[in-house]
Amino acid sequence: MNFNKAEFVTSFGSFSQLPPPERIEIAFSGRSNVGKSSLINKLFNRKNLARVSAVPGKTATINFYKADNIFIVDLPGYGYAKVAKSDKKRWNELIGGYLSAERELALVVQLVDFRHPPTADDLQMINALIDGEIPFIIALTKADKLSKNQRMERRELLKTELPCAEDLTIIETSADTGEGIEELRAIIEEISEE
Numbered sequence: 001m002n003f004n005k006a007e008f009v010t011s012f013g014s015f016s017q018l019p020p021p022e023r024i025e026i027a028f029s030g031r032s033n034v035g036k037s038s039l040i041n042k043l044f045n046r047k048n049l050a051r052v053s054a055v056p057g058k059t060a061t062i063n064f065y066k067a068d069n070i071f072i073v074d075l076p077g078y079g080y081a082k083v084a085k086s087d088k089k090r091w092n093e094l095i096g097g098y099l100s101a102e103r104e105l106a107l108v109v110q111l112v113d114f115r116h117p118p119t120a121d122d123l124q125m126i127n128a129l130i131d132g133e134i135p136f137i138i139a140l141t142k143a144d145k146l147s148k149n150q151r152m153e154r155r156e157l158l159k160t161e162l163p164c165a166e167d168l169t170i171i172e173t174s175a176d177t178g179e180g181i182e183e184l185r186a187i188i189e190e191i192s193e194e
Contacts, residue, residue, distance in 0.1 A: 001068045001189045006044040009071070011061040015097030018062070021104040025071045026188060029095070030111030031121055032077030035141040038175035039111065040065070040074060043184060050074055062094060070106075070192045073098070079121035099132060106191045107135050109184070114140035114154055114172060117161050126163055137169040138162070139184065144174035 012018050028036045037050035049065060063074040075095050099105070108129055112118050118126070129136045146154065151172070159165045169187075173180030 001185075001192050003043060003067065003185060004045050006046065006049060006065050006067040006072065008049060009064040009066045011063040013061045013094075015094050015101075018098065018101070021102075023069055023071055024104045024106045024191060024194070025073050026106055026191060027073040027075055027098070027108045028111065029075045029108050029125060030077060030141075031079040031113075031119055034077065034111045034113050035175055036074055036077065036111055039139065039141060039173060039184075040072060042175040042178060042181055043188070044072075062098060067188075068192055070188070072188075078125070079119055096128075099128065099134060105134060106194070107137065107187070109139050110136050111139050111141050112162075114143050114151070115145055117157065123163065130163060137171060137187065139180065140170060140172045142174065143172040143179050144177045 028040060030036050040050040041047060044065075044067065050063065060076050062076065065072040065074070075098065078092070078095060099108075110122075110126060110129065112122050126136075126138075128134075140154075140158075143151070158170070162168060162170075171180045171183050173184065
């Protein structure tokens with residue numbers, strides 16, 4: 001797969017706008033400000049493929065990017081408190097609708113900030129993925145912000161904080177240093193070849 005040739009295709013603000021699936025999809029999910037856009041940009045060696053914002057909750061649409069024969073799907077960030085209830089409801093319908101629809105969803109990359117325990121929203125999403133039998137991996141973001149000791153401590157805590165932690169594929173990532181990027185690319189590549 002040529003990771004340098006990914007391109008933005010389109011975005012949708014409501015579930016009813018989503019077209020029928022055309023190809024395999026890999027979705028990126030996580031709370032607002034967890035670093036989804038930065039990680040997508042790093043994966044595809046681009047600075048501005050996915051819009052990065054200092055304002056949490058900026059991605060309010062489902063964004064589709066084409067990479068060879070697959071779509072990378074950037075889901076809206078969830079859990080940002082300073083958003084109108086109507087927006088939260090729309091985001092929940094958008095994310096929930098997408099995940100429960102008949103799509104060619106091969107994998108969800110669920111992002112969790114490595115520095116902190118998973119939020120209630122993170123756990124709700126992970127449980128929904130487990131209950132829906134949707135294949136997913138955990139990408140722990142901002143790994144470079146932790147010392148070696150802090151990492152060891154967080155790894156131990158995650159064993160009890162994450163449901164079914166012992167059965168999960170967990171990758172420590174950093175959009176700044178590129179840590180974990182090759183691992184993620186290998187997984188995406190394997191899926192694109194199926």
